[in-house]
Amino acid sequence: MSEGSQLNQTLPTLSPGNVVTIGARLFSLNGGNYFVTSLLAHLWLYLGFFGAALGLGVMAAIAFAAADNNPAVTAGVIGLGALVMLPLFAFVWGRYLASGALISRLVFNFLTHQEESLETTRSQVYPNVWCYFWASVWQGLILLLVYAGIAGSLYVLWISLFPLFTAFSLNRLWESGDTDVSAFVWTSLFLLAMLLLLAIFLVIYYVTSRLWFCDAILALENQVGPLESVQRSWQITRNQGFNAMTVLFVGTIVTTPPTIMASLLNTFVPVVGILMGVVVFPFWQAAKAVHYYELRRRNEGLSFDFEALPARPRQYLRRVALKTPESIELDFALGGLGSRSLAWITDQTLLFLSLALVWLLGSALYAYVVVPAVVDGPSSIALDDLNLWVFAIASLLTYAFSNGYYIAFETFWQGQTPGKRWAKIRVIQDSGQLVGLREAAIRSLIGPLDLGFFFLGVVLVAFGKSEKRLGDFAAGTLVVQDEKRQGVRQPTVQLRFGERSQTTAQTLVQEANLKALTADQYLTLRDFLGYRTQLEPAIRKKVTVGLASQLRQIIAPPESVAALNFMDEELLEATYLACRDTIYKQA
Structure with missing residues (x-):
């Protein structure tokens, strides 16, 4: 290697939101094949489970009749039947996972411009059904160990703290009448319990996201066995565990509204829930293929190949051409449903935590300052009347704060909130200019309508060419990618060598x-x-x-x-x- 210095560059990255958005777009471009594959996978799964359950039931009935009501003989025959049916359960589950891997391979090949017929892909994937089953077994065992580790940690924590609880005697503290101290203690314990549950959830989600790619690896990489696929999944997500976890989280947010709607409609039309599962399954596999490509590109230099056509995942983001008042044409990539969902849940979380803190402090101020000063003071206002007034004022301030959060940030932070900055998107006017107070206020005030009317905003963003929700139509705004922060429009870097x-x-x-x-x-x-x-x-x-x-x-x-x-x-x-x-x- 020659001596000399060089200035490092970073490749344009796909944010977690963009991974989900591009996965959804690739699914929509070739949805027919993916939907049929998913439908067949679910038919295999349901018919296999139904057949195995039916066979087990028939064997149980025969055993019950032949054993002359002998419970021991009946139980033995049922156990034997379960062992006989177990391979069928395993096969249909492996076939289901292999169908998902087939979709991931098709999406990956389309993304990287590799031509492969559907028949060839099937011939490469389906003969390895048992590999997919055993890979899922390894995944399950690892997660089981994680659960066991969490349970053991909680047990150790409990036996360590139980003597302290016994000595402190929270019940006696509560019965002593010292409500201030007892309320503080119980509130602190509740918050600690919530933090502990959050930590447990994050640990499980983190491990799950690191093991998520096993089926895609089996379908896309040669000479990889079930255990090796688990190891490879952990390997390609090194230093990207939080990123992988965020992709799973964003995908969950995106699929939650249609899943809720399907659950509601399932009461009247039972098949709707099954059809929603058929649709969501290839969406997840498409997002997995995009994320697999992105991880290997960043960690293993997958895109550095002179013989392969360059894959450009960002080309599957919808784009819009705008003309400024100065007649300058601008080209932007739209924000996408994934990035907007990530921004929304981030902002809602920050809002909830901020409001919870304000309400907690306000409640303490009300209980220990306002009530004694007003109720016991010379005005002698009734406590019930005071509660109603304070609740009404607090509700009004909460509404003002919730809207003011979006209005203030988007107005003074160049169309971004903390959530949008993390998701690397921003709001602009239809003319390409930055939003002002008017546009930010209209978007915020109409926001509840987008969620209230059966997630209408989600539908408009997902299927509209301009990806506008009702607030965007009313305000004349667009949500676009912040491409400078994603490294797409980075300054030219001069490389220097010896x-x-x-x-x-x-x-x-x-x-x-x-x-x-x-x-x-x-x-x-x-x-x-x-x-x-x-x-x-x-x-x-x-x-x-x-x-x-x-x-x-x-x-x-x-x-x-x-x-x-x-x-x-x-x-x-x-x-x-x-x-x-x-x-x-x-x-």
């Missing part, structure tokens, strides 16, 4: 066929040189060797590939310099 690479570059200008390197291949080379320091050493070396080998085949002189007998990384650097200074000066 003298050896510069000397080799001059040699390549004279001897190599640099014009054979296409513009996409040149950009791939540039991205790798800027991003390579963020790869682990072993992966960086592997990618470097692969790119150098491909590059020799592309730009080598006609008489001999061996003529480019340079160190791998030196060859990549020199080729970039030579092309930058000759062919792609404006790139």
